[in-house]
Amino acid sequence: MRIGVLTGGGDCPGLNAVIRAIVRKGVGVYGHSFVGFRDGWRGPLEGDTVPLDVGAVRGILPRGGTILGSSRTNPYKLADGADRIRATLAAHGVDALIAIGGEDTLGVASRLSEEAGVPVVGVPKTIDNDLAATDYTFGFDTAVNIAMEAIDRLHTTAESHHRVLIVEVMGRHAGWIALHSGMAGGANVILIPERPFDIDKVCALVESRFATHYAPIIVVSEGATPLAGTMVIKDGELDAFGHVRLQGISGVLEAEIKARTGRESRATVLGHVQRGGTPTAFDRWLATRFGLHAIDAVHDGAFGTMTALRGTRIERVPLRDAVRELKLVPEELYAEAEVFFG
Amino acid sequence: MRIGVLTGGGDCPGLNAVIRAIVRKGVGVYGHSFVGFRDGWRGPLEGDTVPLDVGAVRGILPRGGTILGSSRTNPYKLADGADRIRATLAAHGVDALIAIGGEDTLGVASRLSEEAGVPVVGVPKTIDNDLAATDYTFGFDTAVNIAMEAIDRLHTTAESHHRVLIVEVMGRHAGWIALHSGMAGGANVILIPERPFDIDKVCALVESRFATHYAPIIVVSEGATPLAGTMVIKDGELDAFGHVRLQGISGVLEAEIKARTGRESRATVLGHVQRGGTPTAFDRWLATRFGLHAIDAVHDGAFGTMTALRGTRIERVPLRDAVRELKLVPEELYAEAEVFFG
Amino acid sequence: MRIGVLTGGGDCPGLNAVIRAIVRKGVGVYGHSFVGFRDGWRGPLEGDTVPLDVGAVRGILPRGGTILGSSRTNPYKLADGADRIRATLAAHGVDALIAIGGEDTLGVASRLSEEAGVPVVGVPKTIDNDLAATDYTFGFDTAVNIAMEAIDRLHTTAESHHRVLIVEVMGRHAGWIALHSGMAGGANVILIPERPFDIDKVCALVESRFATHYAPIIVVSEGATPLAGTMVIKDGELDAFGHVRLQGISGVLEAEIKARTGRESRATVLGHVQRGGTPTAFDRWLATRFGLHAIDAVHDGAFGTMTALRGTRIERVPLRDAVRELKLVPEELYAEAEVFFG
Amino acid sequence: MRIGVLTGGGDCPGLNAVIRAIVRKGVGVYGHSFVGFRDGWRGPLEGDTVPLDVGAVRGILPRGGTILGSSRTNPYKLADGADRIRATLAAHGVDALIAIGGEDTLGVASRLSEEAGVPVVGVPKTIDNDLAATDYTFGFDTAVNIAMEAIDRLHTTAESHHRVLIVEVMGRHAGWIALHSGMAGGANVILIPERPFDIDKVCALVESRFATHYAPIIVVSEGATPLAGTMVIKDGELDAFGHVRLQGISGVLEAEIKARTGRESRATVLGHVQRGGTPTAFDRWLATRFGLHAIDAVHDGAFGTMTALRGTRIERVPLRDAVRELKLVPEELYAEAEVFFG
Known part of the structure; x- marks a missing residue:
């Protein structure tokens, strides 16, 4: 043949x-x-x-x-x-x-x-x-390990700093990379596309983490979105000059957390690093x-x-x-990760 | 509770x-x-x-x-x-x-x-x-990745050298680490406890690999053993002063391949490195x-x-x-690895 | 004592x-x-x-x-x-x-x-x-290796994609991390604070790289700045809503390269990953x-x-x-890196 | 030209x-x-x-x-x-x-x-x-990092085990790799060719380390040798069947430490892994x-x-x-490492 x-x-x-x-x-x-x-x-x-x-x-x-x-x-x-x-x-x-x-x-x-x-x-x-x-x-396993290694390194900073640490990973429609790397890396909050996030709850988790004298690490899928109508920063404003698209969800989170809690954030955006290499x-x-x-x-x-x-x-x-349907993160798996939130 | x-x-x-x-x-x-x-x-x-x-x-x-x-x-x-x-x-x-x-x-x-x-x-x-x-x-996945990374580095040497490269990995009774790391690393021969090896076949694979102008990489479980009665170097000789135990299976392979083919070998013995660390x-x-x-x-x-x-x-x-029985490498999985031998 | x-x-x-x-x-x-x-x-x-x-x-x-x-x-x-x-x-x-x-x-x-x-x-x-x-x-050596490993992984994508790849690294006043990691990683353009960049030249290097059927990799210090008055996107526009600060220099480069060449970019922003961990x-x-x-x-x-x-x-x-003066990247070292630009 | x-x-x-x-x-x-x-x-x-x-x-x-x-x-x-x-x-x-x-x-x-x-x-x-x-x-820096990563992983085992851990690294005439990796990895003993070792002192350091409830990690250059006439195991015995050459210095150390202290050892022999790869x-x-x-x-x-x-x-x-002379490890640098012995 x-x-x-x-x-x-x-x-x-x-x-x-x-x-x-x-x-x-x-x-x-x-x-x-x-x-x-x-x-x-x-x-x-x-x-x-x-x-x-x-x-x-x-x-x-x-x-x-x-x-x-x-x-x-x-x-x-x-x-x-x-x-x-x-x-x-x-x-x-x-x-x-x-x-x-x-x-x-x-x-x-x-x-x-x-x-x-x-x-x-x-x-x-x-x-x-x-x-x-x-x-x-x-x-997938490679991408998860790359993201986890980044989170591992951020824990050092989380021990001594006062900034919210955000890691933006791949995942437009499904949050598998965020879920696995966040759980393997010990993230304090994991935001995935399957579950539109409540920014109030995110900010509450951020503050509760600071109360333990550690900075919070948030892992967020690029496709994660807020619950409709909950954000201080209006969509219209963000769209001006195409800046929302450019800065991505981690930039939106930075701005929103700053506006609500006064906390500075620092984002790590891994981008194509997750899909290249050995x-x-x-x-x-x-x-x-x-x-x-x-x-x-x-x-x-x-x-x-x-x-x-x-x-x-x-x-x-x-x-x-x-090709019939997308495999999304089921409720019960996300609930396993939530045990470690905050 | x-x-x-x-x-x-x-x-x-x-x-x-x-x-x-x-x-x-x-x-x-x-x-x-x-x-x-x-x-x-x-x-x-x-x-x-x-x-x-x-x-x-x-x-x-x-x-x-x-x-x-x-x-x-x-x-x-x-x-x-x-x-x-x-x-x-x-x-x-x-x-x-x-x-x-x-x-x-x-x-x-x-x-x-x-x-x-x-x-x-x-x-x-x-x-x-x-x-x-x-x-x-x-x-297990950690051990396999550590062994694979060692094999990856040996390929550089295999491209330019004339020595047989041996990597001894853990596995007293089951060859899972050798099988997975050898397959992931692109080894030319994988020897596991479940399949007593025929030293003649090993030497033939070694020589066929040299014929392609690359040196062979052999991954061997610490518990791998030769078919009874096939080795040049007698067990009795090897037992003197307890040297067999000390040098392990990779030392035995080195001696035997040298005696049969005249080829020098160089062994990497990973030891406890495989079971420690993150x-x-x-x-x-x-x-x-x-x-x-x-x-x-x-x-x-x-x-x-x-x-x-x-x-x-x-x-x-x-x-x-x-605890009823040990999970051993089945025939059909070993056969998948054999596709890449030589 | x-x-x-x-x-x-x-x-x-x-x-x-x-x-x-x-x-x-x-x-x-x-x-x-x-x-x-x-x-x-x-x-x-x-x-x-x-x-x-x-x-x-x-x-x-x-x-x-x-x-x-x-x-x-x-x-x-x-x-x-x-x-x-x-x-x-x-x-x-x-x-x-x-x-x-x-x-x-x-x-x-x-x-x-x-x-x-x-x-x-x-x-x-x-x-x-x-x-x-x-x-x-x-x-410093740790930060350089982390950035280099990210660049290494991006080369895979650069071989097959059509996007400009940007890696933003630390360095507010001095470009040492960008210089060393860019040179060790084989970047096509390195932008450092000591040398305000000419966006026209950057775009020319981008296009010349695409002509070889590879995508360009740009390594940029967070403190790198354009030559005064050369950017299409006015500073005033960028300052609206504080977006310039949020998206950083890699976001500015993305927008500017898009506006001038029509090319999409994808940024990797390493952030605190560079200063944490072993x-x-x-x-x-x-x-x-x-x-x-x-x-x-x-x-x-x-x-x-x-x-x-x-x-x-x-x-x-x-x-x-x-503490008398900052050690900046001297001309002759930057010139060594320029040999590999484009 | x-x-x-x-x-x-x-x-x-x-x-x-x-x-x-x-x-x-x-x-x-x-x-x-x-x-x-x-x-x-x-x-x-x-x-x-x-x-x-x-x-x-x-x-x-x-x-x-x-x-x-x-x-x-x-x-x-x-x-x-x-x-x-x-x-x-x-x-x-x-x-x-x-x-x-x-x-x-x-x-x-x-x-x-x-x-x-x-x-x-x-x-x-x-x-x-x-x-x-x-x-x-x-x-050299690559080899040192590979050896250090192996030592890092052994520390996990050293915390909980009772065996002497030996890492054999390259260096026939000069102990640079052993010195740097041993110091970077936190080894308890470093043996280099420039300083023929006193096996009594090695065994004393081994025992003093066990007294702290941690197992000792010995890093040894392949070319390290004992002080003349100090070993229990006679050279002649070891030469039988060529076993000394095969098992190398780490095998000799294993046998000698066992004979003197009754302690079991486990060796990691990195071999060509140190000189290959990226x-x-x-x-x-x-x-x-x-x-x-x-x-x-x-x-x-x-x-x-x-x-x-x-x-x-x-x-x-x-x-x-x-090519006029070999650069050997000077006394004062070895003395820096000795601060951390035992």
């Missing part, structure tokens, strides 16, 4: 580990050959390929990013997108496709499989860990196993599926399940 | 995180009070206690070791061990006990619960990850959740159980299940 | 290492005793002390922060500050004082020594490395040696001096030299 | 940073072109070259090892070695050579410059930091500056010199000075 591989969406530590495992087992055990498509769905859409053999994957296991490049190109935004992809696969003699990506990339894979008959297997990828069909996605052992292990099981699925003809972690086992689930 | 807590067995990053979670939820949510017993079962045996309140657990989340001390004391080696423990609990007004430890510590807990009616809840702890009733134990985010998360669920179990009167990770959920399983 | 010790100013990894070395050598070699003053100059001003013996310094070598607490209290803002300090020293039988701190703390130490006859020895501390009389100060080996080594040589200076009666690193030797320099 | 570059001797983090700086400034500022010689002096001896331009050095700054390869080939072991090197340089139109290496590599460079008129500039490299003419060499900020900064100043020296025609760090300045010193 000749198999195409592509990676779509944002960076995520572990992408290269998936690619390496696919190629090593595909070539070494099954005797397949491979072709890489460049920049996600743009590759098969435009016929842009990159050689992909055992030599190409040597040494990439510990490296962040993806040797195949990535993009957010969506072939279904073109009238003939699916046809062009089928044509490219035919032209390159590709018998099957492995698509590694998040909700968008796998959504396209699901439609191509169901509507256009393309033989595709998916590998789930999202740094935010918000894909429903799998216990974890690779990259993966943790957990992420390399998970990504490698996803790769091994994805090539097995191709070998078995189990198209229209994706790999998923359930406990310690890798299973196959329908691609459409993966 | 007044609740006793103890930690038994070897060091394991995350012990303090468990203790902290127990106390924070026990005091803050349930209003219980606590007493710490020092040095595992020695504490309740001898009535040696340490104060354990919210102040005592402040700042311990990221710290390795255990604030309660540990030991391998087994009360069942004394005729009146169980009686003495019951007497201590009564003397201190202790209504329930939480025992954090491995096979031995939990084995005692199981017997105390079943045979002596002591109200005890267990929390599983083993750096080796070889407890059957739980997907993972805390400390835990990873995964281990802090797991340890914290084990602590929260252990105090819930006490509160619910679910004695004779221990916490266990199943997927992403913490469940209660009978203590006796935990 | 009985010797007082205090730490003043902001956090800096290595403070505890200094204190430990002073006490270990003072007690173990010279037979002195110690008293700690709490929160910088507030301690001797108000007679607020903390016990300081070998037990008190056990285990603090790797820990960030300071066991003595810190503050920015300046006794010379009080009419009778110097007198109150002398009175406290007399009341506690203190024969000499070791003051560990930055420009402000050592400035007070210098005046107390010269004007009030207080027998004081200084140890220089500034995370920004901007003290003139010493090659390096401890804490010190690097270099900082522990330097801090320990500063402590050893400070107690030697006290023992020798060399008051009015502070420890300084010159090459690999610790020397004594007059306290007044330390 | 056309300039050749080679790297000789053992691995050392920072080699690639030197090469990158040479090429970036050589091409970008001076307009020179480059040729890489493969595997140290073997390259120019055999005419084995590798292309070396700006593209070749992209992304190598953070990577351990050397893109040029290395070897211990000594052209002066051949009768016509110098002639063959001159012939290769002529054949490739090479006007000058930059040799990056340790005592051996620079010794050849010195002779080639003085005896054979080859225009060569040296860059000093030794992980052991034992080159006399420079304050520090790159790679360099610290200090090492990247130093290596980059060495590279920049080496190409300046070539441009200025300052042949027969090498770069050296003196304080914060890079200077030029005669190549012959670099």
Whole structure:
């Protein structure tokens, strides 16, 4: 068999580990050959390929990013997108496709499989860990550790200073990174998108923490939002000159806490640091196993599926399940973190 | 309620995180009070206690070791061990006990619960990850990351040198640390206790790796052993002056590979570095959740159980299940690693 | 002798290492005793002390922060500050004082020594490395490594993305952290307070970098400023609602680059993460040696001096030299970094 | 000008940073072109070259090892070695050579410059930091940090265990790595090659440490040796079957401490982990500056010199000075460490 591989969406530590495992087992055990498509769905859409053999994957296991490049190109935004992809696969003699990506990339894979008959297997990828069909996605553990290490270092300052310390982490729709890193780092408040926050309660927790002679550490998802109508600083004011967008939720928190309590804050905004660099052992292990099981699925003809972690086992689930709904932080897990608030 | 807590067995990053979670939820949510017993079962045996309140657990989340001390004391080696423990609990007004430890510590807990009616809840702890009733134990992820980082650094040397590189990791009976770190680090050979190794095959893999102009990296569990009767260097010779024990399996491999292939080796022996220091985010998360669920179990009167990770959920399983058998690396997981050998 | 010790100013990894070395050598070699003053100059001003013996310094070598607490209290803002300090020293039988701190703390130490006859020895501390009389100060190497690791991780994203990546680091008046971390991390542009930047040149470097198919990484000191009158976004606009102060220089750069080139940016703002947590080996080594040589200076009666690193030797320099002028990044060092711009 | 570059001797983090700086400034500022010689002096001896331009050095700054390869080939072991090197340089139109290496590599460079008129500039490299003419060499700071992190983790175990903990680090002739890492890590005993150790004193320190209820941590250079005639275990016995060589100094210490005190030990042997992987900020900064100043020296025609760090300045010193004598740990620095023994 000749198999195409592509990676779509944002960076995520572990992408290269998936690619390496696919190629090593595909070539070494099954005797397949491979072709890489460049920049996600743009590759098969435009016929842009990159050689992909055992030599190409040597040494990439510990490296962040993806040797195949990535993009957010969506072939279904073109009238003939699916046809062009089928044509490219035919032209390159590709018998099957492995698509590694998040909700968008796998959504396209699901439609191509169901509507256009393309033989595709998916590998789930999202740094935010918000894909429903799998216990974890690779990259998440790395992001959580990076955020936790930042929180660890802030505790030193919290012991001796009088400022509120804010750490803004990734998570537009789901608060998994904030929840895990905040709990692992011993944060005093964790704010996540699933639970619009009450600024009065946040300020009360801030003050109660200061009463213990330690400064509070607030971990906040970039997508966290206040309860409607509760903020002193009006949305309209903040929008002037686009400053809300620029300064993000940590800037809003800084301003609001200052206005209400008179306390100064200092924010750490980790940004893309969370999604780059070398993966943790957990992420390399998970990504490698996803790769091994994805090539097995191709070998078995189990198209229209994706790999998923359930406990310690890798299973196959329908691609459409993966993209049906976002996995959000449930109430009871957030309640576990709340034990440590204040 | 007044609740006793103890930690038994070897060091394991995350012990303090468990203790902290127990106390924070026990005091803050349930209003219980606590007493710490020092040095595992020695504490309740001898009535040696340490104060354990919210102040005592402040700042311990990221710290390795255990604030309660540990030991391998087994009360069942004394005729009146169980009686003495019951007497201590009564003397201190202790209504329930939480025992954090491995096979031995939990084995005692199981017997105390079943045979002596002591109200005890267990929390599983083993750096080796070889407890059957739980997907993972805390400390394991930390050990795997430390070993992986060592392997990562060795790849630099493997690119330019002509020596066999050996990394000896923990694991007397089970090869989980070797398997995970070797796979995450991209090792060329992984030797584990579950699979006695064929030194001829090891040497063949070594030579095939040199043929690619890279030096081989061998990850070996301290408890790995050769197939009987296959080694050039006789056991008798090695036993002289106790040198086998001193130099460990990596020393034996060095000598044997030299004798067979003429290749020099250089070993990295990580030793206790793997079980000390700050835990990873995964281990802090797991340890914290084990602590929260252990105090819930006490509160619910679910004695004779221990916490266990199943997927992403913490469940209660009978203590006796935990100690019934060792969780060994299964054939199919080792086969996944073998894809990358040579 | 009985010797007082205090730490003043902001956090800096290595403070505890200094204190430990002073006490270990003072007690173990010279037979002195110690008293700690709490929160910088507030301690001797108000007679607020903390016990300081070998037990008190056990285990603090790797820990960030300071066991003595810190503050920015300046006794010379009080009419009778110097007198109150002398009175406290007399009341506690203190024969000499070791003051560990930055420009402000050592400035007070210098005046107390010269004007009030207080027998004081200084140890220089500034995370920004901007003290003139010493090659390096401890804490700086730690901050540089933290910033470099962030830049390292951003390179992954720079390989595949189209956004400008900005890293804001500490340095209000001197650009040492930006210079060292930017050079060690391979930044494409480094902006420091000593060199007001030309936003046109920055944008030109940004575009030239994109032309190589990599995204640019800009490292900017928090105190960097644009050349007067060169920014599209007027200062007045930015000042509305205090947003400039809140979003800092990285927010200003984001807005300005967007306005000029249409490019989106993503900022990483490290904040207090840079000054907390465990010190690097270099900082522990330097801090320990500063402590050893400070107690030697006290023992020798060399008051009015502070420890300084010159090459690999610790020397004594007059306290007044330390605070005479800020050590800024010289032209020729910045020119070394410019070789790698674009 | 056309300039050749080679790297000789053992691995050392920072080699690639030197090469990158040479090429970036050589091409970008001076307009020179480059040729890489493969595997140290073997390259120019055999005419084995590798292309070396700006593209070749992209992304190598953070990577351990050397893109040029290395070897211990000594052209002066051949009768016509110098002639063959001159012939290769002529054949490739090479006007000058930059040799990056340790005592051996620079010794050849010195002779080639003085005896054979080859225009060569040296860059000093030794992980052991034992080159006399420079304050520090790159790679050393990385090795020290790796060893210190291992010691940090062992402190957890030292708090609760009863075993002697031994860390064996690099250093055949000079104890710099042991001294710095041991002092930064808070070791209780440091054994270095410059000071043959008295095993009685080591055992006394071990016992005094146990008396404080902590286990001792011994850091030992691989080249440390006992005072002649002081060991219980005779050299002859240890030599049987070559076991001394295999188990190294830490194995000898284990056996000897056991024989004298009955205490069990557990050794961590870091091996090549210390010389691989990504360099610290200090090492990247130093290596980059060495590279920049080496190409300046070539441009200025300052042949027969090498770069050296003196304080914060890079200077030029005669190549012959670099190799005249080994830089050993002086008495007074070891005495600083001894303050913390026991």
